[in-house]
Amino acid sequence: MRVMVTGGAGFIGSALCRYLVLERGWEVLNLDKLTYASDLRSLDTIDHLPNYQFIKADIADPLAVAAALHDFGPDAVMHLAAESHVDRSIDGPGTFINTNVVGTYHLLEAVAVYWRGLSPDDRERFRFHHISTDEVYGSLGPDDGLFTEQSPYRPNSPYAASKASSDHLVRAWCHTYGLPVVISNCSNNYGPFQFPEKFIPLMTINALRGRKLPVYGDGRNIRDWLHVDDHARALALIVEQGRVGETYNVGGRNEARNIDMVRQIFDLVCELAEDVPITKFDDIVEFVTDRPGHDHRYAIDATKIETELGWKATHDIASGLRETVKWYIDNRDWWQAILDHEYDLQRLGQG
Ligand code: NAD
Ligand code: TDX
Numbered sequence: 001m002r003v004m005v006t007g008g009a010g011f012i013g014s015a016l017c018r019y020l021v022l023e024r025g026w027e028v029l030n031l032d033k034l035t036y037a038s039d040l041r042s043l044d045t046i047d048h049l050p051n052y053q054f055i056k057a058d059i060a061d062p063l064a065v066a067a068a069l070h071d072f073g074p075d076a077v078m079h080l081a082a083e084s085h086v087d088r089s090i091d092g093p094g095t096f097i098n099t100n101v102v103g104t105y106h107l108l109e110a111v112a113v114y115w116r117g118l119s120p121d122d123r124e125r126f127r128f129h130h131i132s133t134d135e136v137y138g139s140l141g142p143d144d145g146l147f148t149e150q151s152p153y154r155p156n157s158p159y160a161a162s163k164a165s166s167d168h169l170v171r172a173w174c175h176t177y178g179l180p181v182v183i184s185n186c187s188n189n190y191g192p193f194q195f196p197e198k199f200i201p202l203m204t205i206n207a208l209r210g211r212k213l214p215v216y217g218d219g220r221n222i223r224d225w226l227h228v229d230d231h232a233r234a235l236a237l238i239v240e241q242g243r244v245g246e247t248y249n250v251g252g253r254n255e256a257r258n259i260d261m262v263r264q265i266f267d268l269v270c271e272l273a274e275d276v277p278i279t280k281f282d283d284i285v286e287f288v289t290d291r292p293g294h295d296h297r298y299a300i301d302a303t304k305i306e307t308e309l310g311w312k313a314t315h316d317i318a319s320g321l322r323e324t325v326k327w328y329i330d331n332r333d334w335w336q337a338i339l340d341h342e343y344d345l346q347r348l349g350q351g
Contacts, residue, residue, distance in 0.1 A: 002027040003239070004074040006059050006107065007081030009038035011194045012131070012228055016078065019232035021046040029072040031065070032081065033058045041334060042193040060103040065110040076127040076239050077111050079104065079170075082163070085197055086135075089159035090292055100162035101169070104130075108173045115179060128181045129239040130170040134224070134251065135160035136185060139295035142222075146301035147185075149247045156293050174245050182242035184235065186250040187300045190320065191228035192327040196335050199223075200321070203262050204328045205335055207269040207284065210277025217290030219259030222297040226252035227315035227324075237309045248309070251300025254317040261321075268325040 003020060007013040008030030020026040022045065032038055034056055046052045053072070057064035059081045069077075082100050083089065089096045108128070115126050137147040138154030155164040167183055174181040190200045203213050234250045242248055263281060270276050278284040305311045315323075328335060 001076060001240070002029075002072065002074045004029045004031055004068065004072055004077045006031050006077070006079045008032050008054075009034055009040055009043065010080065010084070011037075011042075011191075011198075012189055012231060013080040014039070014042035014193055015191065015228040016080065016232045016235055017043060017052065018046055019229065020236060021049055021052045024236060025051065027051045029053045029055065029068065029074065031055050031057050031059070031068055035083075037084065037195050039193065039195075039338070058103070059107040060098070062106050062110050065107060066113065069110060069114040075122070075125060076129060077107075078129045078131065078235060078239055079107060080131045081107075082166075083159070085195075086157050086159045087197070087291065089157055089162070093158035093162075096158050096162040100159075101165045104166040104169055108169060108179070112173060112177055112179050124180075126180055127239050127242075127244075128170065128173075128179055129235070129242070130167065130181060130183045131235065132167050132183060132185045133160065133163050134185050134187050134249065134298045134300050135295065136164040136167055137298075140297040140299055142297065144297070146299045147249060148301045149249055149304055156295055160295075171245075180244045182238055182244065183247045184238050184242075184250055185247060185300075186231055186234075187224035187226045187252060187298055189226050189228045189231055191324055192331070193334070194228075196338055199258070200261070200265065200324060201328055201335065203265045204269060204325050205339075207266050207276065207278075208273055208329065208332075210284070212286040213262050213266065213284050214286055214288045215259055215262055216288060216294060219257065219262065219287065221258050221294060222255050222299065223258065223261075224251045224299045225254040225256060225261075225317050225320070226250065226313065227320045230313040230315055234305060234309075234311045237311050238305070241309055248305045249300045249302055250305055250311075251302045252313045252315065252317070253300075253302065254313070254320075255297075255299050256317060264321060265325055268322055269329070272322075272326055273329045
C-alpha cells in the first residue's frame with residue numbers, strides 16, 4: 001500500500017511510520033509541518049529507507065498538499081496531524097481551531113479533488129483515515145460503563161471540541177461527497193518518543209531530575225492506557241480492512257487512576273535508574289490546582305475492532321509502563337535536548 005501520513009513526525013505518527021515502513025513494507029510519505037511537538041529523531045530508523053519519504057508542509061496549505069498527493073499518488077491518507085495537548089488548548093484555543101478544524105477542512109478538500117481524479121477502481125479502493133480521540137465522547141462517571149461507537153459526542157475541552165468538529169467534517173465529506181472515510185477514536189497513548197509535556201514522560205522525567213510530580217486535583221481521574229505500538233497495528237488494520245463510513249474505537253482495556261500511575265512510575269524510576277535525587281514518594285508528589293473542566297474518566301469498549309478486525313492490545317500496563325519508563329531512563333539525551341531548546345519549562349518546575 002502507498003500511504004500519506006499527516007503528522008508523522010509526532011508521537012503516534014512516528015510510531016505508525018516506523019511500523020508501516022519496517023513491519024509492513026508499505027510506501028509511506030510523511031507530511032508534517034514540524035511544530036514544537038514534532039521530532040525527526042523519532043524517524044532515524046527509517047529516514048534513509050527507499051519506502052519512506054518526508055515532506056515539510058502544512059495540512060492547511062492546499063497547494064502543497066495537492067502537489068504531495070499528485071506526486072506521491074497514495075491509496076490512502078492517514079490523518080494524524082493535530083494540536084494534541086489539552087492544557088495548551090485551555091491556554092490558547094485558537095491554534096487548535098486553526099489546525100484541527102480548519103486544517104482538516106483544507107486537507108479534506110485537497111484529498112477530495114485528488115480522489116475524484118482517480119480511476120473508478122482506485123476511487124473505490126481509496127481510504128481517508130481520520131485519527132481521533134475518545135475525548136470527543138466527554139467524561140464518564142465511575143459506574144458509567146465504557147465509550148462505544150454509539151456514545152453521544154459531548155466534548156468538554158477546546159481540544160476535544162476541535163477534534164469532535166474534525167470528526168464531523170470527515171463524516172460529512174463521506175456522506176455528502178462520497179469520500180471513502182474511516183474514523184478511529186482511541187484512548188490515551190503511551191510509549192517512547194512522547195513529548196515531555198504529556199503525563200507519563202513528564203512524571204518520569206521529573207522523578208529522574210528530582211522535580212515535583214504535579215498531580216492535578218485529587219489524582220482520582222481515570223485514563224485508559226494504550227501502548228502506541230498496539231495503536232499503530234490497529235491503525236494499519238483499520239485503513240486496510242475497516243468498513244467505509246464506520247468508526248472504530250481503540251483502547252487498551254487498561255484503566256488506571258492518575259495517582260496510582262504516578263506511584264508506579266516513581267517506583268519504577270527508583271528501581272531502574274541510578275542516583276535518583278528523591279526516593280520518598282511523599283516528598284516528591286504534589287497535588288496542584290486542577291485542570292479547568294478536567295474530565296473524570298475515559299474508558300473504551302474495543303469490542304468492535306477486536307471482533308471485526310481481530311485486533312487485540314498486546315501490552316498490559318504493568319509491562320508496557322516498565323518498558324516505557326526504562327526507555328526514558330535510557331534516552332536522557334533525547335528529552336534533555338527538548339528541555340534545553342524548545343520546551344516551555346514552567347510545567348517541569350524550572351520556570
Ligand atoms: P503530537 O502532538 O505528538 O504530534 C502531532 C504532529 O502533527 C506533530 O508532528 C506536528 O508537527 C504535526 N502537525 C501539527 N499541526 C500540523 C499542520 N498544520 N500540518 C501538518 N502537520 C502538523 O500528537 P500525537 O499525540 O502523536 O497525536 C496524533 C493524533 O492522534 C492527533 O490527531 C491526536 O488528536 C490523536 N490522539 C492522540 C492521543 C494521545 O494519547 N496522544 C489519543 C487519542 C488521539
Ligand atoms: O502534569 C500533569 N498532571 C496531571 O495530573 C499532566 C500533564 C496531566 N495530568 C493528568 C491530566 C489527565 O487526567 O493526567 C491525565 C493525562 O493527561 P495528559 O497526558 O495531558 O492527557 P489527556 O488530557 O488525558 O489527553 C491525552 O489523551 C487523549 C492526549 O494528550 C490527547 O491528545 C488525547 O486525545
